[in-house]
Amino acid sequence: MNWTDERVEKLKKLWSEGLSASQIAAQLGGVSRNAVIGKVHRLSLPGRAKAGGSTTTAARPKRPTSAPRAPNYASRVSTRPVARAAGAVVLKEEIEVDLVAEQDFSTRTDVVVPMSRRLELTQLTERTCKWPIGDPLKEEFHFCGNDSPEASPYCTFHARLAYQPSGERRRAR
DNA sequence: CCCTGATTCGC
């Protein structure tokens, strides 16, 4: 992917808004977070001083000279764009979950919801529970974010709510 | 292990 003026502008905008390099890379598509960070440096954009998340502000001593650089395969064939449309998938799940959630909460008000990690949409990964909590239109909206086993989109608790068979749903009351 | 940004340096 080329760093077109448009893409560079978007990079500047998102970076100034405090998005992480990986988040920006996801939105731009076709680039890795390393590419984003590298570009940020080349553009001499202000780093993250010591803001949220994590920062390695301290001046890096140095690295062993003559490092074990990249393996120089033939000539590195394809750099796969690992870019994912994270939003699309999540939104789809959101809708599905909403239907189930509505039914469940209408019949069970005494459920004890486990502590959530209050993750932002952009913080979700394949291993975090994507159970939405709160009103998506409001500020306090977040996702459960607890660890989800295997390839499940939900943690063990929310997976039960999401996948509860209709038959069991009655009896389980 | 998940993530973060920072740096180096072959290309």
Next chain:
DNA sequence: GCGAATCAGG
């Protein structure tokens, strides 16, 4: 100039 590999840290 680009960005993967690597480092350093939360």
